[in-house]
Amino acid sequence: MKFDFRQLTSHFQLYGNFVVAVPYGTGHINDTFQVTFDQGGTLLHYIIQRVNTNVFKAPEELMDNFLRVTRHIGAKIRDERAVNPATRRRTLEVVNSIYGKPYWRDPAGNFFRCYVFVENARSYDILETKAQAYQAAAAFSNFQADLADLPQRLNETIPDFHNTPSRLANLEKAAKEDKLGRLKSVSREFDFIMARGKECGVLIDLQKEGELVERVTHNDTKLNNVLIDDLTGSGCCVIDLDTVMPGLPHYDFGDMVRTGTSPAAEDETDLGKVTMRFPMYEALLRGYLSGAGGFLNATEKSLLPFSGKLITLEIGIRFLTDYLEGDVYFKIRRPDHNLDRCRTQLKLVASIEEQYDAMRKLADELA
Ligand code: ADP
Ligand code: MG
Ligand code: MG
DSSP states (O other): OOOOHHHHHTTBSOOSEEEEEEEOSOOSSSEEEEEEEEETTEEEEEEEEEOOTTTOSOHHHHHHHHHHHHHHHHHHHHHHHHHOTTOOOOOOOEEOBTTSSSOEEOTTOOEEEEEEOOOSEEOOSSOOSHHHHHHHHHHHHHHHHHTTTOSSOOOOSSTTTTOHHHHHHHHHHHHHHOTTSOGGGGHHHHHHHHTTGGGGGHHHHHHHTTSSOOEEEOSOOOGGGEEEETTTOSEEEEOOOTTOEEEOHHHHHHHHHHHHSOSSOTTOSOGGGOOOOHHHHHHHHHHHHHHHTTTOOHHHHHTHHHHHHHHHHHHHHHHHHHHHHTSOSSOOSSTTHHHHHHHHHHHHHHHHHHTHHHHHHHHHHHO
16 A cells, blocks of 8 residues: 655644655554654654554544553653663654644545654564564563553453453354354363363452452563664663553463464464473573562462463463354355364363473462
8 A cells, every 4th residue: 555655744743844755664454564664864763553453443532542651661661771771671652643633534534653663673573483472472461561550441452352261152152153053173272261260260269359450461472563773782672552551461361372482373284383381481480580579479479380381271272263153254266275273272181281290389489
């Protein structure tokens, strides 16, 4: 899609002369561009994003969360700088439109936002080393720690996102209806999930009992949503704040275990390749506790290994549900794509179960 960036950027509070705009990064959801402005001979960069409003139906609410989160973290970083001017920690900083809003809609309805480009840092797409796992987990846990004292609940932009019992209920409903007659071919997967049905409610029940505390979660804790500082190699800025919401911190840690410990792709058909690599788990756990150790209570800490299993199972449940419903939610590129995806998740759950004692032992030692 082509946009007139000179014209588009004139709707934001940007000073100087527009120079150029180029597509930027490898994000899959929004359209991201880097724009360059010349301010009296100095070149300054900004990010312009067209928000995917097919995915995010209430972008104004989303931007409300975005601003509250970035302002809260921004204030903390300013305090830190007063003490230590060398801190390289950063946060996204929104540039308002000239009409005073944190976004601008063009006449065609496209939803644009702008923020300051974070210099001398970059994101990486594939989690390959233990050091990267540690840095990513540390960055996300610092992010959660920064937001542990955020006043007022954020908008729940996607209700029940990690309500595992309701995800399970959806699967049972899809199985009962069995619209495409696919159930008989997936009885092994279905039985595997149902055998773990009781575990689906563990976190939510403890939350109801007050043992677990709702906090702020990022909900897209992939490596490429952390900017790594070119100079220090540490995670200096958490980005991609579209799904920031109220939730249990376990959702973020669990999803890191799900996406960061297996060397195989989510849709790998050779299940022999899918395994929970313990050293990666250890790096994620150590990195996560480096920032979250201070605000998590003992119950929260003890449930970190379980969260890896639960979130992996939950995504497996969602893939199987979509398969039974006729592939209406997740985009597929081959007929059994959702079933393949479900199988990798369940294989990873099995691998986690095999190593569960060691996973718990380590969590207890580090707690
Ligand atoms: P998506 O939701 O599509 O993944 P992101 O917000 O993650 O979009 O942005 C896509 C990519 O753009 C990121 O992975 C990162 O490389 C880059 N990026 C985004 N914001 C900034 C920024 N403020 N400074 C530098 N790079 C950025
Ligand atoms: Mg992203
Ligand atoms: Mg995103």
